Amino acid sequence: xxxxxxxxxxxxxxxPHVLLDDEYGQYEPIPPYPPRTERELEFYTPxxxxxxxxxxxxxxxxxxxxxxxxxxxxxxxxDIDPVLGYLHRGVEKLCENADYHQTISQLDPLEYISSLxxxxxxxxxxxxLLDVQVPRRAEYIRVLSGELNRIASHALFMGWFxxxxxxxxPILYSFIERDEIVEMLAALTGQxxxxxxxxxxxxxxxxxxxxxxRLGDWMSRAGKQIETNLxxxxxxxxxxRRARGLGTIDREAALRLCMTGPNIRAxxxxxxxxRAHPYSIYPEIDFEIPTRSEGDxxxxxxxxxDEVKQSLRIIDQCLEQMPDGPIMAKLPRLLRPRPGRAWAAxxxxxxxxxxxxxxxxxxxxxxxxxxxxxFIHLQAVGALLPGHLLADTMAIMxxxxxxxxxxxx
Amino acid sequence: MTAISRxxxxxxxxxxxxxxxxxxxxxLTAGAxxxxxxxxxxxxxxxxxxxxxxxxxxxxxxxxLIFIPFAFVIIYMELKIIARMNLRIGPDRVGPWGSLMSLVxxxxxxxxxxxTPTKADAVVFTWAPVVVFAxxxxxxxxxxxxxxxxxxxxxxxxxxxFAVGGMTVVGLLMGGWSSFNKYSLLGGLRSAxxxxxxxxxxxxxxxxxxxLAGTMSLNTIVEQQAGWFTNWYAFRQPLxxxxxxxxxxxxxxxxxxDMTEADSEIxxxxxxEYSGMRFGFFFFAEYVNVFIVSAITxxxxxxxxxxxIELPWxxxxxxxxxxxxxxxxxxxxxxxxxxTLILAAPIYAMRSKTRWWVALIVGFVLFxxxxxxxxxxxxxxxxxVVAGLLWFLGKAFALVFxxxxxxxxxPRVRIDQLMGFAWKWLLPAALLNLFVTALAVIVxxxxxxxx
Numbered sequence: 135x136x137x138x139x140x141x142x143x144x145x146x147x148x149x150p151h152v153l154l155d156d157e158y159g160q161y162e163p164i165p166p167y168p169p170r171t172e173r174e175l176e177f178y179t180p181x182x183x184x185x186x187x188x189x190x191x192x193x194x195x196x197x198x199x200x201x202x203x204x205x206x207x208x209x210x211x212x213d214i215d216p217v218l219g220y221l222h223r224g225v226e227k228l229c230e231n232a233d234y235h236q237t238i239s240q241l242d243p244l245e246y247i248s249s250l251x252x253x254x255x256x257x258x259x260x261x262x263l264l265d266v267q268v269p270r271r272a273e274y275i276r277v278l279s280g281e282l283n284r285i286a287s288h289a290l291f292m293g294w295f296x297x298x299x300x301x302x303x304p305i306l307y308s309f310i311e312r313d314e315i316v317e318m319l320a321a322l323t324g325q326x327x328x329x330x331x332x333x334x335x336x337x338x339x340x341x342x343x344x345x346x347x348r349l350g351d352w353m354s355r356a357g358k359q360i361e362t363n364l365x366x367x368x369x370x371x372x373x374x375r376r377a378r379g380l381g382t383i384d385r386e387a388a389l390r391l392c393m394t395g396p397n398i399r400a401x402x403x404x405x406x407x408x409r410a411h412p413y414s415i416y417p418e419i420d421f422e423i424p425t426r427s428e429g430d431x432x433x434x435x436x437x438x439x440d441e442v443k444q445s446l447r448i449i450d451q452c453l454e455q456m457p458d459g460p461i462m463a464k465l466p467r468l469l470r471p472r473p474g475r476a477w478a479a480x481x482x483x484x485x486x487x488x489x490x491x492x493x494x495x496x497x498x499x500x501x502x503x504x505x506x507x508x509f510i511h512l513q514a515v516g517a518l519l520p521g522h523l524l525a526d527t528m529a530i531m532x533x534x535x536x537x538x539x540x541x542x543x
Numbered sequence: 544m545t546a547i548s549r550x551x552x553x554x555x556x557x558x559x560x561x562x563x564x565x566x567x568x569x570x571l572t573a574g575a576x577x578x579x580x581x582x583x584x585x586x587x588x589x590x591x592x593x594x595x596x597x598x599x600x601x602x603x604x605x606x607x608l609i610f611i612p613f614a615f616v617i618i619y620m621e622l623k624i625i626a627r628m629n630l631r632i633g634p635d636r637v638g639p640w641g642s643l644m645s646l647v648x649x650x651x652x653x654x655x656x657x658x659t660p661t662k663a664d665a666v667v668f669t670w671a672p673v674v675v676f677a678x679x680x681x682x683x684x685x686x687x688x689x690x691x692x693x694x695x696x697x698x699x700x701x702x703x704x705f706a707v708g709g710m711t712v713v714g715l716l717m718g719g720w721s722s723f724n725k726y727s728l729l730g731g732l733r734s735a736x737x738x739x740x741x742x743x744x745x746x747x748x749x750x751x752x753x754x755l756a757g758t759m760s761l762n763t764i765v766e767q768q769a770g771w772f773t774n775w776y777a778f779r780q781p782l783x784x785x786x787x788x789x790x791x792x793x794x795x796x797x798x799x800x801d802m803t804e805a806d807s808e809i810x811x812x813x814x815x816e817y818s819g820m821r822f823g824f825f826f827f828a829e830y831v832n833v834f835i836v837s838a839i840t841x842x843x844x845x846x847x848x849x850x851x852i853e854l855p856w857x858x859x860x861x862x863x864x865x866x867x868x869x870x871x872x873x874x875x876x877x878x879x880x881x882x883t884l885i886l887a888a889p890i891y892a893m894r895s896k897t898r899w900w901v902a903l904i905v906g907f908v909l910f911x912x913x914x915x916x917x918x919x920x921x922x923x924x925x926x927x928v929v930a931g932l933l934w935f936l937g938k939a940f941a942l943v944f945x946x947x948x949x950x951x952x953x954p955r956v957r958i959d960q961l962m963g964f965a966w967k968w969l970l971p972a973a974l975l976n977l978f979v980t981a982l983a984v985i986v987x988x989x990x991x992x993x994x
Binding site for chain 2: 161185187193209296299300301302303306307310370372373375376523524525526527528
């Protein structure tokens with residue numbers, strides 16, 4: 135590890151590894167220390183006619199605080215160097231010092247777009263450790279609220295993606311749907327974004343009149359409304375032309391990168407945790423797993439919109455089959471699971487959320503590892519971006535739909 | 544001294560302003576009176592001797608000034624129309640229906656710090672907004688607003704328009720280069736690439752029109768389109784209108800061709816480092832450009848100041864106020880009062896709750912609306928200038944609405960798609976249009992000559 139120099143004080147003569155003189159290093163997005171790895175040396179050695187462009191962490195469209203250093207040749211991206219960690223909060227470490235109930239509220243802000251799924255995985259893992267049988271009504275409520283949250287997340291994705299391609303209107307239309315759902319979930323859970331709703335062995339509150347009346351009101355026109363919103367983009371020649379063939383990732387590459395969720399389904403792999411490793415009540419529910427083979431941004435976008443329709447089907451069935459009964463299993467207030475380890479995975483709107491818990495017999499988890507799909511998918515950016523134009527960088531990133539809260543944890 | 548400063552402190556802000564302004568105005572008035580008395584004759588004679596030059600100066604000043612309210616109107620239109628398209632309400636606090644909203648950012652940029660980044664080329668950085676604003680406003684000098692209402696009637700008006708309008712790219716490039724920012728640089732280079740590419744189809748698309756019109760004077764081109772709307776060049780050059788409008792969108796850097804300031808890609812393009820009034824100039828120039836592009840499309844293809852239909856009868860309202868003699872005084876004194884009362888009466892009678900003074904106020908407002916409407920109608924029927932100006936502005940703002948509509952609806956194209964569209968589609972189409980027009984003109988001439 136080399137010493138960090140204040141800007142402009144290091145001299146090439148002092149250190150043979152320093153590539154760049156003062157002037158250059160001061161105004162370029164280049165680390166103020168000599169390269170530490172082969173990769174850094176390669177990336178921060180500019181080729182002929184290449185320049186660096188610092189994008190983020192404060193850029194209008196980096197979806198949070200992602201920082202990417204782009205190596206450009208004209209407008210064409212040659213190479214990228216993502217700099218992560220601007221949103222690191224040490225959630226996993228915080229969870230080691232909180233008891234099992236408290237971890238749920240710590241995990242909520244991981245993916246602030248779809249918080250319920252951040253709670254769901256660990257909660258199932260804890261239940262495995264405790265050998266708890268969750269009441270069926272609680273499982274139905276979990277699936278119902280989860281699918282609503284999935285629609286909200288995908289609605290926001292549609293708006294973001296269009297905004298990164300320069301369309302102003304779609305985000306406002308998609309926010310209408312998202313806002314309805316968020317208000318609905320607020321009526322159910324008490325919060326708009328960080329719900330803190332799932333409990334070990336059930337959920338926090340039963341369905342109430344406010345939630346159900348809002349849900350019925352929305353479901354009566356959701357299908358038609360979503361179709362209308364989709365027509366805004368799907369029938370737009372400019373949008374389709376820009377998204378088609380953008381950031382294409384083939385089946386093998388997607389599998390090699392461990393991608394999951396809509397991103398891998400858009401590349402032709404019909405992998406969905408809800409069917410592959412069923413959990414909750416999904417085996418009893420009839421829904422399809424939409425798959426596309428193109429693997430480009432348009433396919434990823436269209437696939438998510440197909441998923442919204444499937445989610446509406448699931449919500450319909452949940453409401454139809456919703457049983458009566460308790461919403462919480464009988465559990466002591468202080469949980470001391472047996473020593474051991476448990477893994478649980480669920481299918482979120484971005485892919486597979488996994489939780490790996492190690493218990494040492496105390497009331498706090500010994501270790502909690504969150505497998506977050508955003509982080510996995512962001513790796514693909516390095517493979518997808520080179521060769522594309524600067525204008526497409528944000529669109530490709532948006533089509534993978536990462537949330538920086540989940541990436542940096 | 545203390546007494547003065549204490550009195551000064553006790554004044555309100557308007558009071559302070561008045562305390563400065565009133566003596567200043569008195570002083571200036573006195574100075575002006577003395578100057579006119581002493582040198583009035585000389586100045587007047589000089590003005591009379593060089594009337595053409597004076598007219599040009601006045602026209603330039605008027606055009607610079609007239610575009611400030613135009614830009615404000617377009618900014619308001621954009622705020623409100625896009626809000627409506629996005630199912631929002633839009634501005635509704637400042638002024639009636641939020642109509643003064645666009646003044647607020649205008650005042651805001653005036654109060655902001657005028658910031659020059661380290662390592663920026665200060666001189667170029669300072670002059671870039673001036674060049675952009677001046678070129679876009681000065682290209683409007685040849686626009687005929689109404690019969691007899693134009694800056695200058697050049698016989699190469701169209702050429703002047705393209706030449707001066709094309710200078711905008713110099714300003715954008717200056718701003719992009721001198722900012723010492725890579726986003727600005729990319730924005731400036733993008734603007735250079737796109738504007739220069741689109742200049743070619745833009746210019747070529749009107750060559751067919753020039754062949755038909757036989758002149759490049761915009762006034763003459765408008766006069767040739769008089770009569771029914773079928774005389775408009777839009778119907779004789781349909782392909783040219785489409786090419787011209789698309790290319791003009793790219794010229795004005797508007798969505799879907801707003802590569803120059805693509806906010807999701809290069810932050811704000813060439814304007815990234817600008818703040819305060821320098822940014823205001825860029826901002827203004829953009830909206831002025833929108834109006835100018837709409838106006839030139841109107842002039843070339845949509846008949847300019849001409850009404851779309853020719854009325855079969857001639858309406859002339861002949862009012863000679865001098866003929867009424869003393870009666871005129873009575874009319875001026877009585878009509879407002881009577882009108883207010885007549886219009887207030889039904890409002891007072893309709894609801895028993897209405898107070899008499901509320902009814903009077905409503906009646907007075909209504910009377911003003913009616914009087915203004917009647918005056919406008921009279922002016923429209925009596926003066927060609929008013930009628931022409933109304934038609935011209937109506938058509939131009941309809942096109943401005945189309946620009947705003949496109950901005951509210953369309954995503955942005957990519958730079959390679961933008962270039963490909965210009966060179967692969969628009970340029971061949973413009974050449975085809977030119978070829979067909981020229982061929983048709985020759986054939987028609989031969990045929991006529993043969994007869």
